Amino acid sequence: xxxxxxxxxxxxxxxxxxxxxxxxxxxxxxxxxxxxxxxxxxxxxxxxxxxxxxxxxxxxxxxxxxxxxxxxxxxxxxxxxxxxxxxxxxxxxxxxxxxxxxxxxxxxxxxx
Amino acid sequence: xxxxxxxxxxxxxxxxxxxxxxxxxxxxxxxxxxxxxxxxxxxxxxxxxxxxxxxxxxxxxxxxxxxxxxxxxxxxxxxxxxxxxxxxxxxxxxxxxxxxxxxxxxxxxxxxx
Numbered sequence: 205x206x207x208x209x210x211x212x213x214x215x216x217x218x219x220x221x222x223x224x225x226x227x228x229x230x231x232x233x234x235x236x237x238x239x240x241x242x243x244x245x246x247x248x249x250x251x252x253x254x255x256x257x258x259x260x261x262x263x264x265x266x267x268x269x270x271x272x273x274x275x276x277x278x279x280x281x282x283x284x285x286x287x288x289x290x291x292x293x294x295x296x297x298x299x300x301x302x303x304x305x306x307x308x309x310x311x312x313x314x315x316x
Numbered sequence: 317x318x319x320x321x322x323x324x325x326x327x328x329x330x331x332x333x334x335x336x337x338x339x340x341x342x343x344x345x346x347x348x349x350x351x352x353x354x355x356x357x358x359x360x361x362x363x364x365x366x367x368x369x370x371x372x373x374x375x376x377x378x379x380x381x382x383x384x385x386x387x388x389x390x391x392x393x394x395x396x397x398x399x400x401x402x403x404x405x406x407x408x409x410x411x412x413x414x415x416x417x418x419x420x421x422x423x424x425x426x427x428x429x
Contacts (some may be wrong), residue, residue, distance in 0.1 A: 235415060244325060246405055247419040259362075261317065262416070273415075294359070302348055302409035302417045307359040 205272040207231050210295050210308040215314055217231055225297030225311050234300060236278035238262075238270065241292040241310070285315045318343040320408050322420030330397050330428055339406035340388040348411035349382060349389045352376075355401045355412070360420075367411070380383045394428045 210230075211226035226292040227236065246293050249262030251270040259270050267289060271279045278297075282289055295308040317344040329335045335417045341349075350365035366380045366389065377396075382389040393400055403424050405410050407417040 231375075233380070235416075238409070239419075244421055246320075247423040248348075249416055252416050256414075301412055301415050302407075303365075303411075304362060305350075305360075305417065307361070309359050 206284045206307050208295060208297055208308040210220075210293075211309050212311050213309060215311055215313045217282075217285050218316055219285060219287060219312065221281055221282075221285045223311065223315075225280040225282075225284050225295075225313070227278045227280070227308055228276055228296075229278075229306070230276065231297060231299070232275070233297035234275075234286075236272065237296045237298075237305070238278065238280045239294045239296065240264070240312070241294055247294060250280065257266040287315050289313065290315045318346060318408055318410075320336040320406060320418050320420040322406050322423055324423060326361050326426070327419060328423045328426045328428060331396060331398060333396055335393040335396055335405055335425055335427075336401070336424075337391045337406065338388060339390070339408075340386075341418075342387070342407040343408065343410070344387065345410050346408040348409045349380070350407050350417065351378075351380060351391050352405045352407065354405065354422075356402070385416060393425075396425075398427050398429055401425055401427045 214270045237252040238250045251271045270279045293311045296305040347368035352360040353363045355359040379392045406420040
């Protein structure tokens with residue numbers, strides 16, 4: 205009963221490439237979030253969206269952009285991938301605000 | 317913005333003993349404090365949360381306490397079992413629609429049989 209789906213579990217891309225990470229939720233949630241997870245740093249918020257076509261910067265938005273054209277889909281874009289963007293990327297959604305996040309399984313992205 | 321610090325970063329306990337993880341937050345307007353558990357290779361999942369109008373909350377072997385004056389909150393796991401081995405994250409938020417969670421750095425808990 206997977207409710208938040210991330211398109212890739214593992215991804216290897218080259219430096220300078222434009223990279224798209226996709227996230228789809230089937231719970232009709234208003235809010236969607238992109239976090240990156242690094243050892244010792246926890247989960248850091250990149251971008252979030254509380255409505256279709258709306259987006260807000262998180263704590264570390266540099267080098268990233270997002271797109272939310274439909275309620276169920278939230279895409280993270282690495283404009284020009286760099287090695288310091290190698291990380292685990294987690295998508296989450298919630299019905300309202302910070303309550304009851306449902307996370308995806310994560311995408312482990314390696315930039316070479 | 318909010319800043320959440322979590323300690324310790326790793327915790328090793330003997331099966332049956334208790335484990336305590338502590339977090340501090342910086343934003344005095346934060347009023348919602350959840351804890352997430354992430355087992356190896358799996359997604360984080362909410363295990364317990366507390367709101368600022370409550371000082372303590374229990375759910376079977378886990379409990380969370382909140383000290384608003386000191387701006388810290390803690391997770392207590394009693395009678396630890398091997399299946400408690402995981403990474404635990406605390407988080408804080410202002411709790412209103414349009415707001416998001418700020419997470420701590422995580423604690424890796426290992427329960428030794």
